[in-house]
Structure formats: C-alpha cells, structure tokens
Amino acid sequence: MDFSQYILSLLIWLPIVGGVLLLVIGDDRDVNSSRSVTMRIVALSMSLLTFLISVALYKWFDNSTPAMQFVERSSWIPAIDVWYYLGIDGFSAPLILLTTFITPLVVLAGWDTIKIRPAQYFAAFLILEGLMIGVFSALDGILFYVFWEAMLVPMFLIIGVWGGERRIYATLKFFLYTFLGSVLMLVSFIYLYGQVGSFDLFKFMNAPLGMTAQKLIFIAFLLAFAVKVPMWPVHTWLPDAHVEAPTGGSVILAAIMLKMGGYGFVRLSLPIVPDGSAYFAGLMIALSLIAVVYISFVALMQKDMKKLIAYSSIAHMGFVTLGFFLLWSISSGTGAGLGMTGGMVQMVSHGLISGAMFLCVGVLYDRMHSRQIADYGGVANTMPKFAAFMVLFAMANAGLPGTSGFVGEFMVIIASFKANFWFAFCAASILVLGAAYTLWMIKRVVYGEVANKNVAALKDLNQREFIVLTVLAIAVLLIGLWPAPLVDMMNVTIEQLLQQVAQSKL
C-alpha cells in the first residue's frame, strides 16, 4: 500500500478525528485540570502531525505536471453519480500548506487565553481545519459543496461562543451572508449535473454551455465567492465577524476562509464558464479596484485595530480578484500568467500577514482587553520585542520589498500596467494608501510616549507568543526574499488554466 495514495484523506480526516477525540477526552468544567492540559497537548500534536504530513505532501508534489495529483476516487452516491473524488494541483497545494501551517499557530495562540470550554474551542478549530483542506482538495461538486457548507458550522460556533460583545449579531450575519451566497452555487451545480449527468468537476469543465447559461452560472458562482473573498459591496459581514471573533477565529477567517473565494474563482468560475467570465471580467476588475481604493480609505478612518485590519484584508483581497480577471484585458505576452500568479501569491502572502496582524492585536487584547487605537500609545517602550514584530508585519502589509506582501502586489501591478494604465494607477494606490493606514496605526499604537498607566504596565511577549510570531515572521520574509518555490508550484497549473480559458465553450 502506498501511503502517498491516501495522503489527502489523511490530511482531511486526521484533524476531524482529532477534534472528535478532544470532545471525548476534554473536561470543560475545570480549565486547569490535568485532563484539560492533556487535551491541549493532543490538540497541538494533532495539528502538528497534520502539518508534518503536509510537508510530505509538499515533498512529493510534482511541479512539472498540471494534472491532478494524489488522486483518490471512490463511489459515494452512485444514484446521482457523486464520487469521493480528491486531488490537488498547483492552485490547491499552496493553500493546503497554508492551512496546515496556520492551524498549529492558532492552537498555540489560544493555549491558555481561552478560559471557557477550551476542549470545544480546540475541537472546533481542528474540525474546521479538516473541512477546509477538504474544500481545497475536493474534485466532485457535491463533495466540494459539503465541505464548503460544513465549514460554516464550526466558524459559526467559534465566533458565537468565544467572540466579543456583539458576537451573536456578527456570527448570524456571517452565516446567513455566506449561506445565501453558496446556495445559488448549489443550484448551478445541480443545473450542470442535469447537463452532464455527473457532479465531476472535470465533466463540468468540458460541458458545452450557451452564453445565457454561462452568464447565469457565473453570477451564481460570483455571489458565492464574492461573499467569501469578500468583494465590495458584499463585504459588510467581514468587519463585524473579524471584530467579534476571538483571535484564533479572526486568524483562520482572514488567513484561510477568505481564500476560499479566490480559490473558487480559479477552480470553478474560470474553467467552467470561461465565456461568462470574459463577459463579466470588466465588472470584476471594477469591483476589485473599488475594493482596493475605496476600502483603503475606509480603513484609514478606523478607530478599532481589528476593524482596520479587516478593511485592509478586503483591499488586499481586491488584488487577488484583480489579478485573476486581468487576462482578457491583456492582448499578448506573459502578462496574463503574471496577473494570475500574482493573485495566487497574494492569497498565500495575505494569509500569513493578516494572520500575523490579527495575532499581534490578539496579544495586545489579551493584556488590555481593548482594541481601540486610542487606548494605546508608546507600546514600544514597554514591549520592545512585540513592537519589532508588529512593525515588521505592518511593513509587510504595506507591501515593503523583501516581505511576502510585495511579491504578489508587484506582480499584479505589473500585469495591470500591461492591460491599462488606469488599472495600474488605481491598483498602485494601495502602495500609498496601505502604507498610510497601516503605518499611521503603528505610529499611534507602537510609537510615541507611553500613553497611560495601562500601557506602562504591559508585559512583553511570553515564550509561546514569541514562538508563534517568529514562525510567521520567518515565513513572511522567506516568501518575500525567495518566492520561487511557491511560484514554481503553480506555474504549470496556471499555464493550463490559461489555455483552458482561451478556448470558448460556445
């Protein structure tokens, strides 16, 4: 038996089984009991084990083929031709690695800051991890949808149980927004099933579709993915959800769940309805640029750190959708591939940076129980180590060369120059605006005189927090200085998608 044959199933089910195990062994009545400590250790080792398996996945991953790898296929619901069909290519592999990389950090970040029902907390994160990997590796429409929707449930609970004051409003809004977006995707899947007699995504991609059908399916997919990304104007759930979620929840939400939307575009929208995508590409570019420019201004005005980072996420995710939909505006050359690669790199990079930013805010929140910028000032004086990390991540968020934030944004901006000067002009404005809102926040929070006696009493990072932030800092710098391994992973897949999109289905 070849282990690599079942590696995707292992990556999906190991964390889920681990989560169920935590629910069984965990004792939520006494947080300090030995059972509770054991539970945490099991949670961490499960997530680390998953990460190690994904390292093996990276090692075995073949960069030279655009075909699906590690494919598993067995019949699930024969009556409607639904398969348990898994496989990954250059789009999914980096995102799976991102997921397995972030989850142990989230577990570590919540180690002793979660006082209420820790077993359920960690279990929710592990189950969520498995489901997210499932989304990235499913190649059957129904399997994809099952993971896609099931994912909402643990996140709903994470925000609702461990969130801030307005958590119930935020979590219901999060759930209903995303649910409304995705049900229409389900209708599209069933319509496509009616056309080809199977839920196999590759059969969907090869199905001949008329222009009207393509337009409608694109709109249905757009609703599902635009809500997730989130794109302007359906982004309003995100600031609420981010602000109210516990630190770990915000990190997962920003680092991975937002990527589902971008992933959906490249996995489903572009290959299944290429002509529909071409028809709406202008709209997509416009929405992305609005997100970049308008939302950046909104971020500038925020008084709450988490809200600021949430809006910055929306602006940065605008680059992802911009990069994906530039290809029809570029007449020739490598620009189209560059835009798409930039979008993908931006997804991974934004996952790391926004996750790190939310962790930084979490560190402050655990000490001061406030997210208001006005409550801080001069943190660098009392927390020098922390300040160093926060400034580094802020620079990365602003797109400083040498950090991962620069690579993706730069690629997308270059690609948009090839398309249209004004696209590039608007997109490049984030270099100014992003720097403005991030660094202004840093100035008000980290630098200056010690603002009040609460700040004066702050303690610097403990060992656990230091490890978490160091690991993230290394990752951010690594991708910034040496993005080649990441880019190589997706090159051939992107080439293939560009060919696929170029062929009209009409």
Place this chain on the structure above:
Amino acid sequence: MNLTDYISAAPEMILLVLICVVLIADLFIDNEHRVATFWLSMAALAITGWSILATAPIERVVVFDGSYVSDPLSQILKITAVAFVALAFLYARDYLRANDLHKGEYYLLGLFGLLGMMIMTSANSLLTMYLGLETLALSLYALVAIDRNSATAAESAMKYFVLGAIASGALLYGISWIYGVTGTLKFDEIAAVIAAEPDLNNLPLWFGLAFLIVGIAFKFGAVPFHMWLPDVYQGARTPVTLYIASAPKLAALAFTVRILVDGLGGLQDVWADMIMVVAVLSLLVGNVIAIAQTNIKRMLGYSAIAHVGFILLAIFCGTDKGYAAALFYTLTYIVATAGAFGIVILLSRRGYEAESLADFKGLNERSPWFTLMMMFLMLSLTGIPPFIGFFGKLNVIDAVLSSGYPGLAVLMVVASVVGAFYYLRVIWYMYFEPAEDQAVLQASADTRLVLSLNGVAVLGLGIVPGWLWALCTQIALSIR
C-alpha cells in the same frame, strides 16, 4: 376473495387483533405497572413490523376487489410508520409517567392511528382512503385532548376537530364529484376512465379535484389550509406533538401519491398548478412566520409547513425523480423532526413543560452531548451538509430543475436561507447564551441511547445517503 387478499392485508389485521389484546390487557394493569402497556404496545409494533416484512410483495398486488393495494411504496411507508410510532412511544414514556398522564390511552390511540395510516398507505379506492384517514384523524383528535386538565390542549383538540371535520367534508364532496363523473371509486378504474377520455377539458372533474386538493393540503398542513397545525403542535402535550409531527406525514404522502398519481395521474397538468401554488405559499409562509415564534413547538410547526412545501414541490414535478425525492424528503424529514421533539420532551420535567425557545438557553453547559445532538437535528432541518436534510433538499431541487423550473429552484434555496435563521437561533440559544438553570437532563438509559442514535442518524445517513436514495428511486419507479 381468496387467501392472497388476506395475506396482503395481514399486517393491518394482525395489528387490529393486537390492539384489542392490548386494550383488554390494559384493563387489568394498574397505574403502578402501566409500563407493561408500553411494553405490550412495543411488542405489538414489533409483531406488526415483522408481519409487514414477512408479507412484502415482490410486485404490486391489488386485492379485495380492487380497493386495496400492496406494493413497495406501501411497504416502506408502513414499516417506517411502525418504527416512528415506536420511537414516539419510547420518547413519550418517561414524560407521561412524570406528568401523571401515563394511561394506556396514549399507546392505544397511537396504535389505532397507526392502523389508520397503514390503511391509507394501502388504499386503492377513495373510500378505503377515507376510512383510513378518519381512523387516523379520530385517534389524533383524541390524542391531542389526552390531558383533560389542560385548557390549551382541549382548545386545540376542538380546533383540530372542527377544522378536520370541515376538511373531511370537503374531501367527501370532492370524492362524490369524482364518482359522479367517472362512475367509480377505485383508482385504477378512475385512471382508466380518464385515459379513455383524452379531452381533459372536463370541468366537473376539475371541480372535484380541487376539493381533493383541499383535503390533501389540510392533511399535510399546507398553506392556506395550515391554520390548525401551529395551534395543535403547541397545544398538544409534547409526546402527542411528536406523534403528530412524524408518522402521519408518511400517511399524508401516501394519500397524495395514491390519489394524484395512481388515480388522477391523467390530470397531472391540472393538479400540478394547484399543488405548486399551495407548495410555494407553504414554503414562504412557513419559513417567514417561523421566525417570529418564541415557542419551540410552534416554531417547529411552522417549519413543518415549510418542509411540506418542499415535499409538495417534489410531487408537483410529476416525474419519477420527483416522487423519489418526495419520498426521500419525507423519510429524512421525520427522522430529524422526531429527534427534535424528543429533545424538547427531554427538557421537560415534572410539572414543567419546556416549550419556550428560552428554555434552550445555555443547554451546552447542562448537557453538551444532547446539545450537540440538537444541533445536528437543527442543521439537518436547515439543510446544511453533510446532514441528511441537505440531501433531501438536493434531490428535490434536482427534480425541480430537471423538470425545467429554475425559478422555483432559486425560490426554494432562498426560502431555505430565510429558514436557516430560526434553526440557527436554537443553536445560538444553546451555545451562546448563559444557562438560566443548571439542572442536568434526566432520562432513562434506553431513551438516551435511542435519542443519541436518532441524532447521530441524521449525520450518519448524510454520510452514506446512497442506499436510501437508490431505494427511493426504485420505489418511485414502481408507482404506476
């Protein structure tokens, strides 16, 4: 009449004999040992279930001079009805005992109701159908009023009875028109008469059909004939609500399929429109009004109306796919709904009827396990994968889309999103709100076990839905 006739109807006859045995035995059981009646009833159900399996026909058998039919559809509906009546009895037992309602009548009326349901599922003539319907309905009226000291129970029983009587009147009136036009009450012959008369522009027939639809809509609790349903769900004691909410839906499905497909299949173009209007209204009204409810039983009542909308939309398609989807949806819907009422029963204690949504606040602190089960059930009713309710909705949407109604499909999913809110509110109360009292949930071991199985079943069935879907498809093909 010959032996085959009796073998085909053997389960009903056996059940009738057993009911009489339980009835007489119950006279000699005093209140202390009333649980014996429970076990006797369970034994009666087990024997009935066995007899259904033992007499399962390979193909459609029509007996008793064409008034009775035994086919795969009737078999699966009967066996499921027996199982859900047994489930209702089990969930009810501790509650009835704790509330001084532990009389033999609950079980006996429940068994009589089951007899009515079984007759309905096997009816092959309008008259047999009516007899089964009334046997069921009379048992239900009495069951609702079983707590004679409760004013609300009496009120809702009265409401149910009066409205039910009107609906029966309408149904009989419709039957008389159908009889007047076709000259027969048997479904086969009605179908033959309609087939021989290609001109469908037959106003008297349509007129009769409209009244039959009223009867169907009333039985299912579809809008605009749903008025009784929330009141009865709320007013009846929870074990009675559980009974009404589960197995009779199967009988209602049989009622609809037998009349509309077996009998009046030739008029599909005519009844499809009527069913669609009723179904869409149910979907919208049920989901929207459920949001405003603060009583969990009433909320589940309105949710039942919305789910009926789904079932009727599947039937509306008029295709094998649609019938299979309707059957699948009904079977899986009652699994979730029976479990949900089981949890509501579990929350109640002596002298305290837990029926407000607020009673669910902080349940996670009191009993994490049953909270998890309730969450599974609510998510299944919402239609979130991988729970079985999702596959039910998937099949109905598939049927509607393949019949060429994309607009309806979109309406259905949007209505599901509206409905998601009130199911999520239950989860919200259980997980996000602090507990108002800390009492741990008490239940006997067998109830806990079965309730847990019930909760896990909605997940388990969702992970392996294939066999049930294949079974439903196969049965739908056997419907003529």
